[in-house]
Amino acid sequence: MAEDMLGALRTPRPSPGGGEIDDRTLAAAVAGDRDASRALVETYQVRVFALASRMLAGRGRATIEDVAQDTFLQVFRRLGGFRPGGPARLSTWILTIAARRAIDELRKQRPVLVAEIERTGEQRGDERAIRRELVAAIEAALRELSPELRAAFVLREYHGLDYAEIASALAIDLGTVKSRLSRARAALREQLAEVHAEVHDER
Amino acid sequence: MNDDEPPAAPDPGDAGVDRALAAWTALAPPADFADRVLAARGAPRRSRWPRRAAVVGGIAAAGAAAVVAAALWRAPHRAASGTLIARQRTSQALGDRGIAVAEPDSELTWRVDDRGAAELTQRAGDVFYRVERGEPFVVHTPAGDVRVTGTCFRIEVEPMNTTQKMLLSGVAGAAVAAAVLVTVYEGHVIAETRSARTELPAGSTAALGPGGEATIGGAVATPGDDGHDDGHATREQLLVRTRQQQAQLAQLRARLAAVETAAGRKPGGEAPDEAEPGRLWHDPSPERLAEWVAECRIRVDEPSLERWSPLTGPDAERGIAAGEVAGYNEAITEMRKRWKDLVRSLYLETTGDTAGADTLSTEAMRHEIEDKSPPGESQAIHQRLAQERAGQAAPPADLARTSALERLVRTWAQLGDQSEAALARRLGAPRAHAIRGDGWSSRSDQSGCPAPAGGH
Numbered sequence: 061m062a063e064d065m066l067g068a069l070r071t072p073r074p075s076p077g078g079g080e081i082d083d084r085t086l087a088a089a090v091a092g093d094r095d096a097s098r099a100l101v102e103t104y105q106v107r108v109f110a111l112a113s114r115m116l117a118g119r120g121r122a123t124i125e126d127v128a129q130d131t132f133l134q135v136f137r138r139l140g141g142f143r144p145g146g147p148a149r150l151s152t153w154i155l156t157i158a159a160r161r162a163i164d165e166l167r168k169q170r171p172v173l174v175a176e177i178e179r180t181g182e183q184r185g186d187e188r189a190i191r192r193e194l195v196a197a198i199e200a201a202l203r204e205l206s207p208e209l210r211a212a213f214v215l216r217e218y219h220g221l222d223y224a225e226i227a228s229a230l231a232i233d234l235g236t237v238k239s240r241l242s243r244a245r246a247a248l249r250e251q252l253a254e255v256h257a258e259v260h261d262e263r
Numbered sequence: 264m265n266d267d268e269p270p271a272a273p274d275p276g277d278a279g280v281d282r283a284l285a286a287w288t289a290l291a292p293p294a295d296f297a298d299r300v301l302a303a304r305g306a307p308r309r310s311r312w313p314r315r316a317a318v319v320g321g322i323a324a325a326g327a328a329a330v331v332a333a334a335l336w337r338a339p340h341r342a343a344s345g346t347l348i349a350r351q352r353t354s355q356a357l358g359d360r361g362i363a364v365a366e367p368d369s370e371l372t373w374r375v376d377d378r379g380a381a382e383l384t385q386r387a388g389d390v391f392y393r394v395e396r397g398e399p400f401v402v403h404t405p406a407g408d409v410r411v412t413g414t415c416f417r418i419e420v421e422p423m424n425t426t427q428k429m430l431l432s433g434v435a436g437a438a439v440a441a442a443v444l445v446t447v448y449e450g451h452v453i454a455e456t457r458s459a460r461t462e463l464p465a466g467s468t469a470a471l472g473p474g475g476e477a478t479i480g481g482a483v484a485t486p487g488d489d490g491h492d493d494g495h496a497t498r499e500q501l502l503v504r505t506r507q508q509q510a511q512l513a514q515l516r517a518r519l520a521a522v523e524t525a526a527g528r529k530p531g532g533e534a535p536d537e538a539e540p541g542r543l544w545h546d547p548s549p550e551r552l553a554e555w556v557a558e559c560r561i562r563v564d565e566p567s568l569e570r571w572s573p574l575t576g577p578d579a580e581r582g583i584a585a586g587e588v589a590g591y592n593e594a595i596t597e598m599r600k601r602w603k604d605l606v607r608s609l610y611l612e613t614t615g616d617t618a619g620a621d622t623l624s625t626e627a628m629r630h631e632i633e634d635k636s637p638p639g640e641s642q643a644i645h646q647r648l649a650q651e652r653a654g655q656a657a658p659p660a661d662l663a664r665t666s667a668l669e670r671l672v673r674t675w676a677q678l679g680d681q682s683e684a685a686l687a688r689r690l691g692a693p694r695a696h697a698i699r700g701d702g703w704s705s706r707s708d709q710s711g712c713p714a715p716a717g718g719h
């Protein structure tokens with residue numbers, strides 16, 4: 061059943077995951093130490109890729125890798141200005157840089173290939189097909205958002221940033237963040253209802 | 264539940280949203296990602312105007328020359344950007360990253376950042392590229408991306424009937440469909456589409472389809488690439504194949520020499536956008552300005568106002584001493600604000616979108632103004648400005664009556680001089696002139712004339 065198939069996807073939500081590097085490693089990275097710099101990249105790279113690949117869905121792996129690499133190069137250039145005791149965690153600070161870099165990429169209005177949802181007989185109704193449709197629904201809902209709000213949505217849903225952190229990081233009004241994210245979630249709910257009904261009808 | 268009697272579909276609600284979000288897996292970083300970042304971070308920078316790294320000749324020789332060259336020329340790059348809509352064969356330097364030779368009806372935009380990374384969009388036409396080795400060099404085409412290191416290659420974008428939905432992100436309803444042909448003369452190229460990633464060696468050609476498919480065809484094996492069936496080939500067959508390979512390579516080299524001659528660029532020669540002897544880059548001679556009228560070309564430099572951040576200390580590259588940092592920051596901040604205020608007002612005039620004016624970056628608002636302008640207006644403005652700069656036409660008597668795009672472009676074209684003047688008010692004219700040097704950090708050549716009446 062469609063409901064059961066959807067139920068099969070009850071994998072845990074990706075958590076913000078990962079920790080933070082310690083202050084000593086951070087200081088060494090600021091000083092240019094290679095091992096510390098490597099530790100920094102390895103600690104945060106999964107989160108940066110997660111953010112970039114969701115914000116830039118449809119733009120290809122090469123673009124996502126470029127954005128991720130640019131993010132870390134910017135991080136190293138500006139790391140001396142990060143205050144370990146300040147209000148932002150290092151992960152939030154790095155994700156903010158990644159989000160801004162991805163926003164720049166989205167503003168370039170490059171051609172994006174819009175994937176058609178294909179349903180072959182052998183794939184219909186199976187978990188993979190449903191997963192693909194769910195993802196297509198998310199991507200369709202996110203396409204309605206401006207680059208800033210797409211960043212806000214991903215930061216909120218996948219990286220655990222609160223509204224105030226997002227508003228501050230992206231220089232968007234707090235009320236706008238709340239209302240537009242609420243609308244985005246409603247749009248996603250609608251998209252999913254359609255997918256859900258279609259899958260259900262086909263069963 | 265009985266499978267024969269489908270129940271009403273329940274609303275997935277928030278639980279469904281959560282499941283969907285869980286289903287959306289992210290891309291993982293490649294295993295060597297940290298190595299790449301550290302290599303890019305530690306990479307020494309290249310010279311502002313490097314000599315050509317590649318040498319026309321044997322492929323192996325060119326490769327060796329490039330390696331030596333890359334090791335010799337290290338210093339910062341200079342940001343550059345531009346657009347080109349070619350009505351005739353046109354050679355265009357791409358900052359210090361390479362050269363493009365565009366055939367008629369080609370459309371190209373490019374941006375080279377201060378690290379030397381180049382990003383181009385080729386929307387139409389047939390363009391030959393020679394690329395210096397260094398930072399990433401990517402050409403976006405309607406069918407996919409083409410990325411290279413140092414190489415010579417050509418991209419042809421062929422219009423096709425729309426067979427697959429390809430939307431320009433953010434431009435609802437604009438449909439584009441094209442097939443793209445990539446030919447590699449030297450080095451190697453990676454062609455990447457939605458569904459395929461193909462590495463192309465020298466002498467090969469690939470077609471990228473609008474559906475994301477990539478097809479390698481007409482491959483020319485290089486001497487020494489014996490192919491997979493050599494164990495079964497006779498000596499005579501191998502000799503025939505070698506002769507064919509040599510003939511094909513000779514053709515490719517002849518083609519390469521021809522386009523380079525057309526580009527006016529000989530091995531060891533000067534890039535066509537370099538400053539004339541005895542003149543600054545941003546101050547071309549009257550003769551050159553007159554030549555540029557034919558291609559509607561204008562040259563602009565400005566201190567990267569949209570991406571600028573204040574100096575935190577002396578800048579050795581630009582020769583800004585510690586005591587000058589505050590004045591420099593003040594001057595550029597003032598210019599940045601003036602530019603932002605102008606773009607914002609033109610954006611509001613064009614779109615009426617007050618919310619966007621409060622949230623969009625200056626760059627995004629500028630793009631919106633450009634995108635909303637009628638086709639061909641940008642080329643007409645370039646033409647007028649090129650004529651005015653060459654003394655062949657007078658500026659409009661009342662600029663306020665010109666279009667938003669024209670006011671935008673005219674102001675942008677003055678940013679270099681205005682920034683120097685703003686700096687002169689703080690540091691004095693001689694220091695401002697010296698700090699600007701042979702051009703601010705962002706340099707751009709814009710060319711492309713309006714289509715002739717009844718033409719394209």
